[in-house]
Amino acid sequence: xxxxxxxxxxxxxxxxxxxxxxxxxxxxxxxxxxxxxxxxxxxxxxxxxxxxxxxxxxxxxxxxxxxxxxxxxxxxxxxxxxxxxxxxxxxxxxxxx
Numbered sequence: 001x002x003x004x005x006x007x008x009x010x011x012x013x014x015x016x017x018x019x020x021x022x023x024x025x026x027x028x029x030x031x032x033x034x035x036x037x038x039x040x041x042x043x044x045x046x047x048x049x050x051x052x053x054x055x056x057x058x059x060x061x062x063x064x065x066x067x068x069x070x071x072x073x074x075x076x077x078x079x080x081x082x083x084x085x086x087x088x089x090x091x092x093x094x095x096x097x
Contacts, residue, residue, distance in 0.1 A: 012043055024088040031081050033059050 016039050019025065020032045037059045041050055052074045056062040060073050068074065088094040 009043055012039065018093065019085075019088060022088055022091070022093055024084050024091070028080075028084070030060070030077055031084055034077050034081055035085075 016036065020035060025032055025035075034055070037055065038050065041047060052068045053066060055074050056066045056068070056071070057064065060077070062071065062073070
């Protein structure tokens, strides 16, 4: 078995833009911002920085006093993001058959 070729940053950026410009993401700036942030951190190898608190501050512009026990925006939007991505990948644009 041969190893898969590396995924290039420009390929990731192009795929990300196709996704966030899709009909499924058309009306949600929050989901677009969240997905862009998550992908950017992953591409930079900064997955360890993906904490609920840092996402709330960086993506959803919450104050430093943000408390995830009182404000569930990150969890709620992450759940929505998973649902919308699942829908996207069931469309012809999202399938790579």
